[in-house]
Amino acid sequence: MAKEYTFLDLAEEVLKEAKFPLTYGEIWKKACELGLDKKLQSIGKTPERSLSAALGNDAKKLNSRVAIVSKQPRVFWLKSRKEELDSKELQKNIQIQIQKEEKVKEKNYHERDLHPLLVKFLKESEEFDLYCKTIYHEESKKQKSGKNRWIHPDIVGVHFPFGFQKQTIELLKNFAQTPYELYSFELKIRIDFSNLRECYFQAVSNSSWANEGYLVVLECDESKEFIDELWRLNHTFGIGVIKLSANNLLDSEILIPADEKEHLDFETIDLLVGENRNFKDFVESINRNIELSNSKYDFKIDKHNFDEVLDDTKMKKYIKDKKIG
Numbered sequence: 001m002a003k004e005y006t007f008l009d010l011a012e013e014v015l016k017e018a019k020f021p022l023t024y025g026e027i028w029k030k031a032c033e034l035g036l037d038k039k040l041q042s043i044g045k046t047p048e049r050s051l052s053a054a055l056g057n058d059a060k061k062l063n064s065r066v067a068i069v070s071k072q073p074r075v076f077w078l079k080s081r082k083e084e085l086d087s088k089e090l091q092k093n094i095q096i097q098i099q100k101e102e103k104v105k106e107k108n109y110h111e112r113d114l115h116p117l118l119v120k121f122l123k124e125s126e127e128f129d130l131y132c133k134t135i136y137h138e139e140s141k142k143q144k145s146g147k148n149r150w151i152h153p154d155i156v157g158v159h160f161p162f163g164f165q166k167q168t169i170e171l172l173k174n175f176a177q178t179p180y181e182l183y184s185f186e187l188k189i190r191i192d193f194s195n196l197r198e199c200y201f202q203a204v205s206n207s208s209w210a211n212e213g214y215l216v217v218l219e220c221d222e223s224k225e226f227i228d229e230l231w232r233l234n235h236t237f238g239i240g241v242i243k244l245s246a247n248n249l250l251d252s253e254i255l256i257p258a259d260e261k262e263h264l265d266f267e268t269i270d271l272l273v274g275e276n277r278n279f280k281d282f283v284e285s286i287n288r289n290i291e292l293s294n295s296k297y298d299f300k301i302d303k304h305n306f307d308e309v310l311d312d313t314k315m316k317k318y319i320k321d322k323k324i325g
Contacts, residue, residue, distance in 0.1 A: 005039045007047075007054040012065055012078065021075035024052040025194065032193035033225065048194060109322040111187050114244065115155060117324070118187060118216055119307045120315055121242075121249045122157055130157035130183060131306040133282040151268070152276060153206040153213075157183040158286050160293070160301065180290065182264060184210040185242075190219035193226065203239045209268035212258040214240040218324070220255070230256050246324045249315070281305040 014030045015022065022030070028048045031037055037047070044050055055076050058064045069077045069085060077085065115134050122130040137152045159181040186203035188195075200215060207213020220226075220243050230241055240258030245251040272279040285305040292302060310318060 004041055007040070007051045008058055008065065010036045010040065011051060011055055011076065015066065015076065015078045015081075018077075021069050021077040023075050024048060024055055027051060027055075027076065029192055029194045033223075109189075109324050111154070111189055113322050113324065114187055114189070114216075114218060115307070116310055116315065116318060117244055117246065117249060118155060118185060118242075120309050121244065121252050122155075122183075122185075123309045124250065125252070127254065128157070128159065128183070130159050131285075131301065131303065132157040132185075133278060133285075133305065133307055135276060135278045135282075137276075151206065151272065152279075153184040153210075154187040155185040155307075156210070156279065156282055157185065158282075159183070160289060180286070181211045181260075182209075182286075184213045185216050186214070187216045189217070191215070191217050192221040193229075196226075196229065200233055200237075200239060204237050207239060209265040209272065211261050211264065212240065213238070214242050214258055216242045216244060218244050218246065227255065234259070246319055 010031050011024075011027050013036055014027045014034070018030075025048055028037075028051050037043055040047075055066055056068075058066050059068045059076070064079060066076045067079050067082065069075055112134075119132045119134075122128045122132055132155050134155055135152050161180065184203075184207035186199070186206050188199050191199050203213055203215040220241075234240065234256045238259030238261075239256075240254060241256040243253050243255050245253075269283070273283055274280075282305060285302065288304075289302055
């Protein structure tokens with residue numbers, strides 16, 4: 001009977017080729033890039049934690065395969081390559097790793113702190129021009145655990161095609177067309193191979209009701225292999241990917257455009273209206289603005305219940321205070 005492939009075996013394969021010691025997170029990321037995760041019989045719900053535990057337990061043994069060569073951050077190296085630790089190049093790389101980890105610790109923002117950035121980009125971007133609203137999951141009705149998991153998007157948006165000439169608006173009405181578009185956005189700080197599928201399919205689930213759905217990230221693995229995987233998933237599921245730029249929001253880019261669905265899923269929309277107060281307010285705001293547009297040609301958007309779009313000065317201060325970037 002073949003020996004079961006373990007997390008420790010996976011780490012050993014990665015560290016055999018590593019040029020310098022790695023954290024358990026980096027080991028897992030590299031293993032996924034190499035496809036080693038597929039050799040495991042089961043990865044469980046938290047594979048990185050399982051890998052961390054396996055490495056920590058092995059390092060305590062006298063006959064261990066791995067050694068902990070730094071505790072802040074905790075990085076691992078093969079015992080069989082221990083003599084290589086004396087090289088100047090390797091020591092330099094360890095210091096770079098420590099500095100990198102310290103920089104990550106300085107970040108004190110959360111996913112929800114990125115909402116104002118996305119809201120401003122979506123309103124000022126020529127590709128979107130959306131009025132958006134944050135959907136607070138905690139505002140939803142209490143349900144059995146897992147019943148409505150992954151149905152709430154982080155941010156929803158609507159595009160109003162107002163601003164047409166009077167004659168064009170009349171033509172739209174005469175043709176009974178409703179050129180309003182609804183969007184759904186799932187927001188993450190970073191995606192790479194270690195969390196791609198969970199984040200992507202969360203976006204798929206949360207966006208099923210909308211004309212277009214997007215996964216939005218601040219940091220992203222930009223390797224060709226990773227981008228190719230995003231395109232492959234897009235061809236199957238249609239979710240787009242946006243990369244935010246904290247330095248200049250208008251430099252944010254659509255890495256992968258979303259497929260546009262002609263028809264909305266009104267059953268899911270109705271479910272969200274009944275479940276979440278924020279989503280109900282969002283839909284009421286859309287209806288109110290459409291009614292106003294039907295009653296007069298020249299009117300201002302009623303922004304009640306939409307998120308505030310910060311001006312450039314406020315946004316610059318917000319990004320600085322949150323240390324985003």
